[in-house]
Amino acid sequence: MARDERIDQLTINDVHAETAAVPTSACMPDVATLRRMMFEKQCEAGRALGAQLEADVQHAREVQEELLFEMLDANKDTPFGREHNFANIKTVEDFKREVPFTTYDDYAGYIYEVMERGTRGVVTTEEIVHFNETSGTMGNPKGIPYTKRMTEVLMGYSGAYTYYVTAQATGDKLAGGRMFTMMESHFNTLKSGITFGSLSCKAIADNRPFLAATTTSPDEAVFAKPGTDTRYLHARFAIEEPDIRDISVVFITGLLDLMRYIEDSWELLVRDIEQGTIDSSIQMDADVRTGLLARIKPNPARAAQLRAIFERGFDEPIAPVLWPNLTVVRSVAGGGFAPYTQRLRRFIGPDVHILYTGYSASEGAFSVPFEIDNPASVLLPRSVYFEFVPLDNPDYEHTLGVEDLEEGRDYEVIITSRSGFYRYKMRDAIRCVGHKGTMPTMEFLFRLDQTVNMHGEKTTEMVLRKVADKVAERMGLDLVDFSVHPDVDHHPARYEYLFEFFHADHASIDLAELSRVTDEELRAGNYDMDYMTADGTFAPAVARVLQDETNLLWRDMRVVRGAAPNQIKPVHIIDNEQKRRFFFALVDSEMEG
Known part of the structure; x- marks a missing residue:
């Protein structure tokens, strides 16, 4: 992640690089016993959260107002509280009259003071236990304060409650086997002693001893050193384990990418499993490779099973054959991710459940699922x-x-x-x-800021994504991902789509036809917002194709305004011999090019 000098000044160490691996205790129960114990504990806690939620949603307004005035009273003596008269706010209307709308910049000075000195009562009177890292508009990191209570809410509902919801539909199927997760932990400790980074990363580190016993990925993938090919490690150890019950990924695109990688690389993966080796093409530091090889043992029996499975091809869903007990995938999978979820069905089949994990952001957990296989979620009162x-x-x-x-x-x-x-x-x-x-x-x-706004039309990511999916469908191509930049230097202005297709002969794609179909779909007017402005000043859209051999993957599409392709600057790069992933800076639609 791109970092600014201020964050670097506040950071004293890199936890994932300095913390040694935690060995499994000799007293730890076997995997089956541990998984059942954890499942029962999670379900018990989740049941209590579910009961509280069921009661709260019957009186949502009252619960919301109770929460609001509790927060105002607790923080009336903070600088912000004194400035905005919290002590005298008695009604919701008072609150709206006294307190203006805010953005992160309104709190940045207070937040840096807490990050640097750990000062209490500056931002909130609750104890701040973590700063959640999120990228700003231009890629600069922001620290979102997390209090102990906020952490409990997020972890309780994202963990225990989701297990409870899953168990309501699937019984105790998650009580055994192992979980596959692609979570990775990278965070820092500030001079104040407060951690800074993804909150989920901190939670992973807190549960480090249990991960090795209950999940498939090795310590070297979860707490990876920079430059480690973690995708290889996640894939290799996942397919070697035949009893995976649940898969947990942040975004469904990550799992789709991994399954495509398995399809392309299964021969290398199986050979390494059979021989107990790590192919020399896999990038990682020598000490990481040495540590892994000391623990890896040849597994010819599982390799033979895998080779027989993969040699049958990928025309039928492969995951239920690899992992016959696979029950559920938990992930952000609805909304703009729905097309990727549908593509994933090619690998996981129709019977594996999806638990859509709700609406969360760096600022908190805002909604949770209330039933499995339903992309809707209920707001948390x-x-x-x-x-x-x-x-x-x-x-x-x-x-x-x-x-x-x-x-x-x-x-x-x-x-x-x-x-x-x-x-x-x-x-x-x-x-x-x-x-x-x-x-x-x-x-x-x-995201309201993820728009292109060449002539005031503010075309959203959802519109652009629907166009890309429709174009791929009409062209008979399997879309990996895409990006869009509005070419305002061209007269008249036009959209330029950049596509990557899976297992396509990119050289044989008719770019003129691809551009024509893209433009036709943009002008169809079926996407909640018109492509054309009233004066019809848009030129036809044009499309480009990213060649497989360029090793470019466009992930988590960000719309970049007013930039030529060679001016699009990545804010985060994971670079290895297998793939290079670019994450693009988001440019606010209201900003000049």
């Missing part, structure tokens, strides 16, 4: 205080509460949280798809 602005009729003078949302309408999300953020504009768009009790159920739509 006790997580943050919510306000909403309708996208079709934005009125910031009269924001709506959870009780006001209407099914089928889209809203911008504004939050007030325990971290000390008040009326904070998330710049996220959600759709209300129903209600559970009096609390809305929702689906995430898109």
Whole structure:
């Protein structure tokens, strides 16, 4: 992740590089016993959270207001609280009148003080135990304060509660076997002693002794040194384990990418499993390779099984054959990720459940699933205080509460949280798809800042993604990913699509036809927003194809405004001999090119 000098000054060490591997205790139970113990404990805790949620959603407005005034009272003597008269706020209307809308910049000075000195009561009176790292508009890192209570809410609902929801549909199938996760832990410790990085990474580190006993990926993949080909390690150790029950990934694109890698690289993977080796083409430091080879043993029996499976080909779903007990995939998989989830079915088949993990961000956990295989999630009444602005009729003078949302309408999300953020504009768009009790159920739509805005049309990522999927379908190609840049230097302005297709003869693709279909789909007008402006000043869209041999993967599409292809700057690069992944900087739609 790109870093600025201020963060580097605050950081004293890199935890993942300095913390030694934690050996499994001789007293630790066997895997089956440990998995059952953990499953039962998680389900018990999840059942309690589920009961609380069921009670809360019946009185959503009352619970929300109770949370709001609890936060205002607790923080009335903070600098922000004194400045905005928290002590005298008695009603929701008082709150809206006294407190303006805010963005991260309104808190940056306070946050840096806490990050550097650990000062209490500056941002919030609750103890800050972690700073969640997230990229800013231009890729600069931001630290989002996390209090102990916020951490409990996030970890409780993302962990115990999701196990409980899964168990309601699948019984005790997750009580045995192992879990496959592609989680990796990279975080730092600030001079204040508070950790800085992804909160999930910190949680992984806290549970390090149990990971080796219950998950497939080795320590060298989860707590990887820079330059380690972790995709190889995740794939190799996953396919060697025949009893995987559940798969957990942050974004469904990560699992799809891994399954495609297995399809392309299975011969190398199987050979290494058979011989107990690591192919010389796999990038990692010599000491990492030496440590792994000391523990790896040849496994010709499993290799023979795998070779027989893979030699039958990938025309039928491969995951249920690799892992007959695979029950569920837990991931962000709805909204803009839905097309990738559908493509993943080619590998996992129709019977493996999907647990859509809800709407979370660096600022907190905002919604949770309430049933398996349902992309909708219910907003959490006790997580943050919510306000909403309708996208079709934005009125910031009269924001709506959870009780006001209407099914089928889209809203911008504004939050007030325990971290000390008040009326904070998330710049996220959600759709209300129903209600559970009096609390809305929702689906995430898109980031409001992830738009192209050549002539005020503010075309969203959702529109561009639907176009890309439709183009691939019409051309008979398997879309890996794509990116878009609005070419404002061309007159008139035009969209330029950059596609990567899986297992395609890229040289034989008719670029003129690809461009024609892309332009036709953009102009079809079926995507919630018109492609053409009233004066019709857009030139036809053009399409380019990324060649396989360039090793370019366009992941987690970010829309870059006003930049030529050779000016698009990656903010994070994972570079190895197998693949190079580029993550592009997001440029705010309101900024000049």
